[in-house]
Amino acid sequence: MKRIGSVCEYINDRDKELYHRYREALATAQTIKLDDILLSVIHSRTSRLWLSEDRAAEIIKSFIRADGKFKPNPKRAEIYSEVWRRYRRLRSKRPNDAFSDIVFDVVNSPADSFYLTIGSAKVIICKIRCRLRRLK
Secondary structure, three states: OOOOOOOOOOHHHHHHHHHHHHHHHHHHHOOOOOOHHHHHHHHOOOOOOOOOOOHHHHHHHHHHHHHHHOOOOOOHHHHHHHHHHHHHHHHHHHOOOHHHHHHHHHOOOOOEEEEEEOOHHHHHHHHHHHHHHHHH
């Protein structure tokens, strides 16, 4: 179970990728409407699922046990379902592979979304922009 205050070790990489997509979207936008830009950014393709292998393993094991342990918000429910869907697909293709190898491939393959809300993306972008301003 995820602990309050725990932080994914990939958060800096996710934030860099999110900010890069944000800058690309700004550069190509005809009109600047922040929510529209962020919506396109959070639904853009990413290099991986942005959660740790340990967290993905917990999610998959919970689905296997069908214990209903997770009662996530809608965005987390989407990523949990995606983790489970990918796991089942890979497990059926590679039934003899180790659980950890499949989990590694599940989280390290490209994703169709950042699985963030617009509000979360705004907070991340604002933090990055503030940090960049302090460096100047």
